Amino acid sequence: MENIQELKNTLSYIHSEINRIETMAGTLSTIEREHYKKLTNFDHTELVDIAVEEQNAARQLGTMKHMCLAIAQKIDGINSAIDRGEIGGDEGRATETH
Amino acid sequence: MLLRLIENFIRSAVNETVDKAITRAIRDQYTENLFEMVPATNKVGVTNLLEIAMRANQGTPVSRPLGSPIHLSPWEKILFNPVHLFRFPTPENVGIRTSITIGHRAKKPMTVSIPIMIAAMSFGGALSKSTKIALAKAATAVGTATNTGEAGLLEEERDAASLLIGQYNRGGWMNTPDKYKRLDAIEIQLGQGAQGSTPQRTTAKNIGEDFREVFGLREGEDALIHSRLPGVNTKEDFIQLVKRLREETGVPIGLKIAATHHLEKELQIAVEAEVDFVTLDGAEGGTHGGAPTLQDDVGLPTLFAITRAAEFFARKGVIRDINLLATGGLVTPGQMLKAIALGADGVYIGTAAIMALVSEQMVKAVPFEPPTSLVVYTGKMTDQLNIEQAAKNLARYLNACVQEMELVAITLGKTSLIDITKSDLSTIDPFLSKATGIQLGYVSPENQNRFFEETKSLFRTFEAPIKEEENEVRPFLSESNKEQDRPHLH
Numbered sequence: 001m002e003n004i005q006e007l008k009n010t011l012s013y014i015h016s017e018i019n020r021i022e023t024m025a026g027t028l029s030t031i032e033r034e035h036y037k038k039l040t041n042f043d044h045t046e047l048v049d050i051a052v053e054e055q056n057a058a059r060q061l062g063t064m065k066h067m068c069l070a071i072a073q074k075i076d077g078i079n080s081a082i083d084r085g086e087i088g089g090d091e092g093r094a095t096e097t098h
Numbered sequence: 099m100l101l102r103l104i105e106n107f108i109r110s111a112v113n114e115t116v117d118k119a120i121t122r123a124i125r126d127q128y129t130e131n132l133f134e135m136v137p138a139t140n141k142v143g144v145t146n147l148l149e150i151a152m153r154a155n156q157g158t159p160v161s162r163p164l165g166s167p168i169h170l171s172p173w174e175k176i177l178f179n180p181v182h183l184f185r186f187p188t189p190e191n192v193g194i195r196t197s198i199t200i201g202h203r204a205k206k207p208m209t210v211s212i213p214i215m216i217a218a219m220s221f222g223g224a225l226s227k228s229t230k231i232a233l234a235k236a237a238t239a240v241g242t243a244t245n246t247g248e249a250g251l252l253e254e255e256r257d258a259a260s261l262l263i264g265q266y267n268r269g270g271w272m273n274t275p276d277k278y279k280r281l282d283a284i285e286i287q288l289g290q291g292a293q294g295s296t297p298q299r300t301t302a303k304n305i306g307e308d309f310r311e312v313f314g315l316r317e318g319e320d321a322l323i324h325s326r327l328p329g330v331n332t333k334e335d336f337i338q339l340v341k342r343l344r345e346e347t348g349v350p351i352g353l354k355i356a357a358t359h360h361l362e363k364e365l366q367i368a369v370e371a372e373v374d375f376v377t378l379d380g381a382e383g384g385t386h387g388g389a390p391t392l393q394d395d396v397g398l399p400t401l402f403a404i405t406r407a408a409e410f411f412a413r414k415g416v417i418r419d420i421n422l423l424a425t426g427g428l429v430t431p432g433q434m435l436k437a438i439a440l441g442a443d444g445v446y447i448g449t450a451a452i453m454a455l456v457s458e459q460m461v462k463a464v465p466f467e468p469p470t471s472l473v474v475y476t477g478k479m480t481d482q483l484n485i486e487q488a489a490k491n492l493a494r495y496l497n498a499c500v501q502e503m504e505l506v507a508i509t510l511g512k513t514s515l516i517d518i519t520k521s522d523l524s525t526i527d528p529f530l531s532k533a534t535g536i537q538l539g540y541v542s543p544e545n546q547n548r549f550f551e552e553t554k555s556l557f558r559t560f561e562a563p564i565k566e567e568e569n570e571v572r573p574f575l576s577e578s579n580k581e582q583d584r585p586h587l588h
Contacts, residue, residue, distance in 0.1 A: 029193060049490065052497045053239070056211075059500070060241040063197035063211040070199070 004088040008079060015075045022068035025061045032058035149390055159391070163470055164449050165292045165384035165427065166393035171401035173433045175527045176536060178518075180509040187511050194504040195514035197241075198444050200283060200421045201350025201374035208261060208283045208350055211241030212500045213438060213515055217384075217425050217448030218265055218287070218354070220247030222309035223300050223321060224386035225452075226480035227254060228488075229473040232455055234258035235485065236492035240500075245446065248287055248323055250312040251277040265354070266343065268297075269323045271313045275346060283349050283375075286339065288327060289356040291383020291426040294396045298323040298388075304476050333367050340371040350374035350421075356396070357381065357403030357426065362410050369414050375421035377446065378403045382427025384449040386474055400426040400437070405534045408441020417441075431499040435506055439518045440534065454495035455488045528553070 032054045039051035081087045123133045139147055145167060152160045181187055188194070199209045216237050221230045224247060234255050237244040243261035246252070250271035256262055264272050264281035268288070271277075278284055289295035300321040305313075313321055330336050343351045352375035353368045361378075368376050380400025385393070398406075404424045411417040424437040425446035434445045452473055460469035462482050471477035503515055510522045524539035525531050531538040532550070541549045 030191075033193060049494070052494050055497055055501070056240045056493065058193070059196050059211045062193055062195060063209055063241060066195060066197055067199075067209055 004082060007088075008082055011075050011079050011082075015072055015079075018068045018072045018075065022065050022072065025065040025068060029058045029061035029065060032061060159389040161387035162390050162393060163385070163387050163468075163474070164452075165388075166382055166390075168394050169382055169427060170399035171380060171382060171427060171433075172527065172530060173401060173430075173436055175530055176436050176523050176525050177539065178432075178435075178439075178506055178510060179522055179524055181511040185511045188508045188513055190508065192513055194507045194512070195516070196500055196504070198421070198516055200352075200423075200443070203372070203419055204344070204350040204374050205348030206282075206350075208243065208263075210243050210261060210444065212496065213444040213503075214434060214496060214499060215242050215263070215423070215444060215446050216244035216451050217446035218245040218247040218263075218285070218290070219386065219448055219452070220249035220265075221252045221255065221312060222249055222305065222475050223247065223298075223323075224475065225473055226475050226477065226483070227252065227308060228480060228483045228485050229452075229455065230255045231258050232483065232485045232488035233451065233492065234262070235489035236451075236455070236496065237261070239489065239493040240496045242496070243282065245285065246272065246281075248272075250314060251280060252312050256280060263352075266327075266339075267323070268325070268327050269313070269321060270328055271321075273328075278343065279347055281347070281349060283352065284343055284347065285352045285354045285375075285377055286327065286336075286343075286373075287354045288330075289379070290354070290385065291356050291379035291381055291397050291400075292385035292388045292393045294356045294358075294392055295325050296389075296392060297325045306475075309475070333370075336367060337371040340373055344372075352377055352421075352423070354379065356383070357398040357400065359398055361398065361403060361406050365407060365410050366414075369411075369416055369420065373420060375423055375443075376407065377423040377425060378407055380404075380424070380426030383425060384427070400424060400428065401440070402533065404437050404440045404442050409535075411441075431502040432506075434499065435503045435515065435518065436523065438515060439520060439523050441520075443516065451492060451495075455492045456483070457491050457495075458487060459484060459491075528556075 036051045036055040036058065039047045039054065042048075078087065123131060128134055142150070149160050149162070196212045197209055198213050199207050201207045216233050219225050219230075219233070221227060225233075230252055231254050234244045235258050238258060238260045241260075243263050244255070244259050246255065246262065246264040248265050248267035248269055248271070251264065261282045262280075263283040263285055264278060265285050265287040266273055266278060272281075302318045302320050305315060305319075305321060309315070309321070310317065310319075315321060327339075330339060340351050340353075351373055353371070353373045354377035355364055357378045357380045358364065365376065378400070380403050381397030382400055383397075403426075404422065407422055408417070411420055411422065421443040422441055423444050423446060424442035425448070427449075428434050428437060428445050428447055429450045434447070437445050452470075456469045456472050459472060459482075463469050463471050463479055467478060471479045472483045473480065507513070507515055507518060510518060512518055512522070520534070520536050523536045525534070525536045526539050528538055528540070528550075530536065537543055537546055538549065
């Protein structure tokens with residue numbers, strides 16, 4: 001029973017951190033996109049290259065955001081399965097009900 | 099003064115030559131006239147004329163680089179539908195989602211940041227080591243994957259690629275656990291658009307030491323790609339292979355085939371094998387070199403292949419389980435996005451990637467050598483390719499392509515590229531509309547049925563099964579003509 005409770009606590013911790021990472025990735029992605037717009041205002045090849053790198057970074061941060069979202073959903077799914085007793089059998093349900 | 103004299107002399111010489119040429123062209127009989135070349139070339143085609151001469155000279159199938167020049171996918175007849183009021187365009191401060199995840203059911207799915215990946219082009223069999231490294235670096239820079247092609251595991255490519263899709267291939271060079279377990283996704287290669295499932299051979303004289311090492315070949319041994327995957331001679335063999343690779347690696351397992359009219363039958367087996375993704379290479383697919391007949395006359399065009407495959411997966415209820423990757427002749431961002439709208443989750447680009455890669459450096463080769471001499475394994479100038487510059491050019495190109503796609507997404511009112519569907523398209527071709535399910539742009543959405551009802555006679559023959567005896571008399575008889583012709587049939 002203790003193990004299941006520990007697993008649930010760990011999952012809650014991961015879930016909360018993943019949500020924070022998702023928000024950070026989203027914010028950074030927005031900042032990188034803004035940088036891209038500013039840097040492409042200058043007619044300078046090296047700045048354009050930096051701008052392209054910023055834009056690529058923005059997309060990858062956007063990707064991280066969506067990966068975090070998908071992981072958070074999976075964690076939710078595991079937590080729900082524990083609550084339904086599908087993982088850890090009766091122990092899981094017992095933890096929830098008592 | 100001297101320059102003026104030279105200029106006058108040249109002008110006079112050119113004038114006299116052209117005058118004589120025109121006069122002769124007018125006066126000479128056609129059979130003695132050099133102008134004969136013009137209608138003759140028009141009749142045969144410039145490419146065909148040169149390839150006739152090459153075949154006559156070499157006596158073996160001609161090896162044509164970069165695939166067929168014939169484009170059978172009518173991408174230009176399809177247009178996106180922008181929105182203004184009924185649904186609003188996406189605000190410009192909203193980021194458009196560009197990432198896709200391949201292999202949701204796999205233990206280790208693969209997520210790429212953009213829906214464009216670098217197509218399977220092998221080290222040695224196709225490209226030089228420096229080109230493969232440049233492709234991998236560019237892919238990594240933009241957060242996408244590159245593909246090994248039919249080769250062994252090239253360490254430098256593995257190091258440079260953060261996401262590497264490897265081909266379990268008919269040559270057998272990637273087919274051992276020590277190699278395929280180091281991949282991020284495995285694509286079982288049974289064929290490709292430009293060559294179908296034909297056998298291919300790289301002769302020993304074109305195989306260097308680095309090639310031998312990666313492919314595990316003996317000195318003097320040819321590199322042979324068989325028509326069948328060794329060990330896969332039945333449907334069950336294939337299903338077992340997919341199962342084994344899945345259990346051994348946990349990464350997405352896919353199938354790559356040349357698009358064909360037998361598509362649904364092939365895909366049925368892929369569904370039974372529970373592959374994670376299917377890569378369809380349309381008839382317009384490129385290659386480092388291949389027989390023109392295989393390129394021009396074999397396969398199914400990419401546009402129809404995607405449409406049919408997406409419909410089949412939807413019918414089978416596996417559209418969310420099996421990712422569809424489209425490739426073959428996709429050269430503009432518009433074509434790539436249309437492929438996505440028709441049901442592909444992502445696309446591979448080969449020829450366009452190579453062209454972007456050498457774009458700034460092709461001046462090193464032309465006018466005396468083709469640009470491909472900088473990138474193909476047997477090219478004379480591969481040592482002159484600047485890897486960093488090449489990777490940068492390709493990364494810029496990919497960024498530009500995705501940005502153009504994002505602009506389209508904004509005007510469609512979408513926040514994710516993968517959300518773009520057939521309903522965002524219209525076509526100006528009624529036959530294409532019937533074949534693909536894209537609405538016809540001539541008439542409003544509510545009048546689509548009426549239009550096709552009123553013009554039924556034009557399409558009916560294609561809908562109804564044609565009886566064998568009718569088929570023999572006139573295969574594409576319209577309904578009205580059939581009525582008129584009926585007396586003659588009896």
